Amino acid sequence: MQMFSTTFRSRTFLCVVATAAALVFVNIAPQAQSRPKFYSDDPLTREPETQDASKVQDWDIGLIADLTLNLFSKPGDPTPGVRAQNINTIDEVPDSSWFTNRIYSRPVTIDEITRGPNVSDGPAPGKWTVIRPKTAGTAPGFTVRDEKGNVWFISMDARDYPIAATAAIAVATRLFWALGYNQIETHLTTVRPENVVVGEGVTIDSHGRRRRFTSQDVKEVFARANRSADGSYRVIAQRGLEGKVVGGFKYYGTRPDDPNDIIPHEHRRELRALQVFGGWTNLVDIKAGNTLDTVVAEKGRSVVRHYLQDVGSTFGTGSLNPRQGEEGYEYLYEGDRSAARFFTMSFWIQPWQTIDYDEHPEVGLFSAAAYEPEEWKPRVPVAALTRIQPDDELWAALRVMAFTDEHIRAAVKTGGFTDPAAEKLLADVLIARRNKIGLTYFAKVNPLTRFAFDGSALTFENPAVRSGLFDPPKGGYTATWARFDNNTGEAQPIGAATTGTSERLQPPAGIPTGSGTYLKVSIAAVEPASPAWAKPVEVYFRNAGNGWQLVGVERVPAGPAPFSVKPK
Amino acid sequence: MRDRRKCLHPWAGFVLFATALAVNPLTALAQETRESEIAKKQEEKAAQAAPYQPNRYEQIMNNVEESFVSPPSGFFPYFGSVYSGGGFTLGAGYRHFYAREAVWEIKGLYSIKNYKNIEVGTRTPWNRSGRWNTGLRAGWRDATQVGFYGLGMDTVSDDRANARIKQTYVTGDVRFKPSWWTRLEGEVSYDDFRTEEGQGRAPSIETVYDPTTAPGLFSSPKYIRSEGTAAIDWRPAAGYARRGGYYGATFVDHTDTDETYSFQRVDAELIQHLPILRENWVLSFRGRVQSVLDDDDTVPYFLMPFLGSGSTLRAYSTGRFRDRHALLTTAEFRWIVNRLALDMAIFYDAGKVASRRRDLDFENLKSNWGIGARFHGPTTTPIRLEIAKGTDGWHLVISSNAAF
Numbered sequence: 001m002q003m004f005s006t007t008f009r010s011r012t013f014l015c016v017v018a019t020a021a022a023l024v025f026v027n028i029a030p031q032a033q034s035r036p037k038f039y040s041d042d043p044l045t046r047e048p049e050t051q052d053a054s055k056v057q058d059w060d061i062g063l064i065a066d067l068t069l070n071l072f073s074k075p076g077d078p079t080p081g082v083r084a085q086n087i088n089t090i091d092e093v094p095d096s097s098w099f100t101n102r103i104y105s106r107p108v109t110i111d112e113i114t115r116g117p118n119v120s121d122g123p124a125p126g127k128w129t130v131i132r133p134k135t136a137g138t139a140p141g142f143t144v145r146d147e148k149g150n151v152w153f154i155s156m157d158a159r160d161y162p163i164a165a166t167a168a169i170a171v172a173t174r175l176f177w178a179l180g181y182n183q184i185e186t187h188l189t190t191v192r193p194e195n196v197v198v199g200e201g202v203t204i205d206s207h208g209r210r211r212r213f214t215s216q217d218v219k220e221v222f223a224r225a226n227r228s229a230d231g232s233y234r235v236i237a238q239r240g241l242e243g244k245v246v247g248g249f250k251y252y253g254t255r256p257d258d259p260n261d262i263i264p265h266e267h268r269r270e271l272r273a274l275q276v277f278g279g280w281t282n283l284v285d286i287k288a289g290n291t292l293d294t295v296v297a298e299k300g301r302s303v304v305r306h307y308l309q310d311v312g313s314t315f316g317t318g319s320l321n322p323r324q325g326e327e328g329y330e331y332l333y334e335g336d337r338s339a340a341r342f343f344t345m346s347f348w349i350q351p352w353q354t355i356d357y358d359e360h361p362e363v364g365l366f367s368a369a370a371y372e373p374e375e376w377k378p379r380v381p382v383a384a385l386t387r388i389q390p391d392d393e394l395w396a397a398l399r400v401m402a403f404t405d406e407h408i409r410a411a412v413k414t415g416g417f418t419d420p421a422a423e424k425l426l427a428d429v430l431i432a433r434r435n436k437i438g439l440t441y442f443a444k445v446n447p448l449t450r451f452a453f454d455g456s457a458l459t460f461e462n463p464a465v466r467s468g469l470f471d472p473p474k475g476g477y478t479a480t481w482a483r484f485d486n487n488t489g490e491a492q493p494i495g496a497a498t499t500g501t502s503e504r505l506q507p508p509a510g511i512p513t514g515s516g517t518y519l520k521v522s523i524a525a526v527e528p529a530s531p532a533w534a535k536p537v538e539v540y541f542r543n544a545g546n547g548w549q550l551v552g553v554e555r556v557p558a559g560p561a562p563f564s565v566k567p568k
Numbered sequence: 569m570r571d572r573r574k575c576l577h578p579w580a581g582f583v584l585f586a587t588a589l590a591v592n593p594l595t596a597l598a599q600e601t602r603e604s605e606i607a608k609k610q611e612e613k614a615a616q617a618a619p620y621q622p623n624r625y626e627q628i629m630n631n632v633e634e635s636f637v638s639p640p641s642g643f644f645p646y647f648g649s650v651y652s653g654g655g656f657t658l659g660a661g662y663r664h665f666y667a668r669e670a671v672w673e674i675k676g677l678y679s680i681k682n683y684k685n686i687e688v689g690t691r692t693p694w695n696r697s698g699r700w701n702t703g704l705r706a707g708w709r710d711a712t713q714v715g716f717y718g719l720g721m722d723t724v725s726d727d728r729a730n731a732r733i734k735q736t737y738v739t740g741d742v743r744f745k746p747s748w749w750t751r752l753e754g755e756v757s758y759d760d761f762r763t764e765e766g767q768g769r770a771p772s773i774e775t776v777y778d779p780t781t782a783p784g785l786f787s788s789p790k791y792i793r794s795e796g797t798a799a800i801d802w803r804p805a806a807g808y809a810r811r812g813g814y815y816g817a818t819f820v821d822h823t824d825t826d827e828t829y830s831f832q833r834v835d836a837e838l839i840q841h842l843p844i845l846r847e848n849w850v851l852s853f854r855g856r857v858q859s860v861l862d863d864d865d866t867v868p869y870f871l872m873p874f875l876g877s878g879s880t881l882r883a884y885s886t887g888r889f890r891d892r893h894a895l896l897t898t899a900e901f902r903w904i905v906n907r908l909a910l911d912m913a914i915f916y917d918a919g920k921v922a923s924r925r926r927d928l929d930f931e932n933l934k935s936n937w938g939i940g941a942r943f944h945g946p947t948t949t950p951i952r953l954e955i956a957k958g959t960d961g962w963h964l965v966i967s968s969n970a971a972f
Contacts, residue, residue: 041601050607051614059620065629088602160748207665207694208640216668223699259614262606325846326907338906345912346848346903353845563606 036486038518038542038551043088047096051259054302056295059247061288066250067380070287071333076252076266076383077565084269084392087562089540091391091553093180097260097298098306099270103178104402110410116174122187123237124148129199133213136289137310139165139319140224143240144196151240153184154191155312156225156233158320163362163422165319167415169236169312171426172281174411179277179399180270182307184292185239188416190232193222234416241307243296248288249306252383255293258304267565269392271384276396276441278385279376280433282366284327285313286378286385315426316357316364323365325352332379362422368432373440390445391556397441398449400434401467408434438469443530445555448477448523451539453548458505458521460539464530473533475526476501481508484518484540491520515545520552641665646675647950647968651711651733652877653886654683656966669693682767685709699745706738713768716782716869719891721920721934725960728885729776730766733870735759751816753797759822762788763870784868789829795820803841805947807970810847810904810911814839822871831865833858833873839972847904852913854898854972859925867892875919875934878965879972882917883936883958891921893928898972911942915954915971934958940965 069075088094095101102108124146131151132143141155157165170188177183202213225233251271254261265271278286290310295302316323329352330337340348351370359365378385409427417423441447442464450461458479464470478499482491495508511519522536540552622630634640646659661675670692677685689705713730717723739757746752763786765772779785799816803809818835835858842851858873869890875881876888880896896919902911918935922928940954954965 039600039602039605041603044602048603048606049610051610055617057619060630062622062626062630062633064633065622065626068629069625205638206669207638207671208634208642209665211668214668220698254613255620257617257619259617260610262609262613324907332908333906338910341903341905342910342912346905349845349848353848563602563609 248291273396316366473527650683883956
């Protein structure tokens with residue numbers, strides 16, 4: 001206090017100095033300093049959801065509107081080449097209400113693949129009470145409550161087309177669960193019509209009004225379904241979800257009433273990656289109508305959880321009949337292709353048209369022969385899929401390639417095929433398509449991954465080589481090293497580049513040792529047959545005091561940083 | 569006394585400095601985390617979160633979707649045919665759904681040739697789906713300029729005369745599918761015809777023809793018509809198919825209430841679609857025979873089998889060739905431009921009519937060829953545009969049905 005009770009002159013001097021300092025600091029400092037590249041909590045392992053989403057309301061995304069908008073316009077962010085926005089600094093997707101890291105991120109056992117999202121034994125034996133008609137999708141079905149009070153969505157194979165549709169749902173559910181998507185608990189079982197009764201007060205929309213849903217309606221549902229020789233019906237039972245169902249999600253934009261949904265869906269990597277996962281499994285019917293959002297309580301707060309609800313239109317089958325030949329190869333409408341066919345009288349033949357399928361009625365039309373991962377198309381252009389970038393493709397390919405043959409055969413086994421030849425066919429095609437994915441995307445960018453540095457050696461993996469699909473790079477690996485200033489972004493080279501033929505490289509002398517220092521290593525592989533590998537992956541480590549922590553991986557660093565693009 | 573000239577309170581400069589530190593990114597960065605950065609954006613969105621409002625386009629499409637899947641009771645636009653050759657029509661109807669998937673409706677059509685039709689009826693199920701479906705309808709139609717060119721194959725287009733045909737009818741039908749590939753259909757109808765002088769540019773029929781050249785001229789028969797059809801039909805849908813076939817026979821009994829114009833007719837029809845290269849192309853064939861059974865029966869000219877129309881000999885006007893027996897063959901080469909919406913086709917039709925069944929052979933057939941575009945859905949062909957060339961010249965076909 002003494003110092004402030006001085007003369008006017010000294011007070012004025014202090015005031016001027018403080019004000020000037022403040023102004024200088026405010027005006028000049030930002031120009032000299034940008035945000036640090038890495039925050040103290042990087043890399044995030046879970047996408048934060050900090051706001052209460054209890055006010056999210058149910059919405060209905062119309063099928064025709066969604067289909068036509070995607071088919072004839074390009075909804076979503078028009079900016080080309082935008083990096084995925086929900087990735088963390090090590091080029092991974094944090095766990096979230098959309099996605100949970102499973103295969104590739106951690107070992108997934110055969111038992112886990114077989115169980116998938118299931119946590120119960122399925123519907124309780126006894127009567128099923130219909131509580132809702134089925135309003136989405138074309139497969140015959142309804143919603144029931146079993147004798148234990150659990151709710152199940154029931155869908156059946158279409159009449160005269162047994163096994164394929166229900167098998168596809170069972171298998172695809174396991175695969176997409178292992179890939180990391182929220183999936184609904186799914187059981188393959190049977191039901192007899194006499195064990196299905198209609199509950200009290202069940203109604204159905206009919207010609208603009210509600211009317212009672214009756215046993216006649218149930219009969220008509222069964223009439224559209226395939227009856228087994230013993231009079232039973234094979235069904236897929238999917239357990240009712242916890243929480244409040246609030247419709248589906250679009251593959252572009254954000255949900256306007258969900259405060260936590262700040263990343264445009266077309267920039268969510270796990271949605272973009274459906275270009276790869278969808279291609280692998282031929283999930284052609286990717287649309288908002290096959291998704292589901294629920295509001296659930298999580299850590300004392302309401303959040304929206306997002307499901308790929310219907311992954312059944314997959315492999316070689318639709319819900320009612322085998323896949324059309326062009327599905328997976330062409331959109332429902334493509335002006336230039338239509339024009340070509342118009343003027344050539346359809347003598348403009350595409351490779352998919354001459355595929356010699358190993359057709360099996362329990363599988364449908366599913367082949368690896370003409371499958372080109374980058375050419376695969378769902379029925380309509382899907383905003384998120386059309387925005388996929390090479391680093392997204394690699395991320396997805398790593399997961400697909402993490403499925404062993406045993407994983408795939410275990411998943412396929414859950415389809416309950418009656419003919420072992422069908423089971424073998426489906427698994428064989430999935431394995432062959434998986435390998436095509438590896439061959440395509442591992443060659444497209446530098447695929448090195450799983451970086452670690454212990455102060456004495458840098459280790460990493462080349463998944464392309466480990467897959468057996470590629471030879472080790474003839475010229476080996478080369479790494480350039482630099483001290484990295486997290487605040488300025490400047491990198492000061494350390495020594496000469498180090499090289500080696502194994503997935504282990506020695507650092508040069510002069511690696512910084514202080515806690516809080518950063519190291520940047522640029523790693524390339526020299527393989528003339530894979531020129532993309534020559535572009536280095538830029539890897540960042542932070543000295544955390546007790547060792548080096550991986551904090552950054554960049555393969556395609558151009559474009560706006562993650563979490564920076566706002567919905568249009 | 570304190571000096572009022574001081575710039576600020578002595579603390580103020582430091583408060584300002586501290587504030588600057590607080591808002592300056594550099595200082596903030598020392599405390600900020602990735603999570604807090606994201607949280608801030610979520611907080612900003614929470615402040616403006618609002619329920620989704622579909623835009624105008626989405627609203628319209630949602631209404632279309634609802635109307636298509638389960639149309640509500642109320643008024644609806646209606647397109648159809650009043651009578652073969654009536655030309656483009658516009659119409660509207662009102663329907664009311666009652667009971668379970670049952671509908672009654674009243675609808676009217678008016679064509680550019682002044683043809684008119686009004687009909688009231690009921691059907692269940694409303695969309696003809698299901699194993700059984702039944703319907704009852706009553707109506708009146710007025711075809712003001714039905715062309716007649718004389719009997720047989722040796723007529724020329726200049727022989728055209730027009731007749732006006734009015735019909736009042738009450739019809740009940742039952743359709744049954746024993747299996748997905750078999751069909752049994754029955755229909756009973758009371759048909760009250762009146763024929764009058766024709767309108768339009770061609771002369772009225774009585775100025776060119778008499779009862780010997782135009783049997784039943786100006787007759788007004790009242791029929792009890794009964795007909796039954798048995799068919800194998802393994803096409804995915806009758807309204808649009810790229811594979812499958814139809815093989816059916818129909819027996820029709822026209823009992824005139826005063827027994828003057830009673831007759832019986834049998835129709836047999838074969839349709840086969842042969843897809844090539846996974847339906848990249850389709851070869852479609854059709855053969856149809858219509859024959860009046862008893863040579864002694866008198867058949868009014870307007871109920872005789874005929875060729876010439878948008879679905880028979882397509883380069884010829886409706887009813888261009890009429891007689892007691894008719895043979896039609898058609899071959900189409902179709903190429904699929906877009907599987908969802910558009911087929912193109914080159915077609916060739918050939919056929920003949922004859923007064924004697926034994927003359928119904930493959931000699932001296934009238935033929936035409938043409939090209940067409942079909943805008944279709946999975947089960948229907950709402951727009952078919954074709955141009956055909958025959959001996960009468962070019963003919964444009966605009967139809968709201970599949971050719972066959």
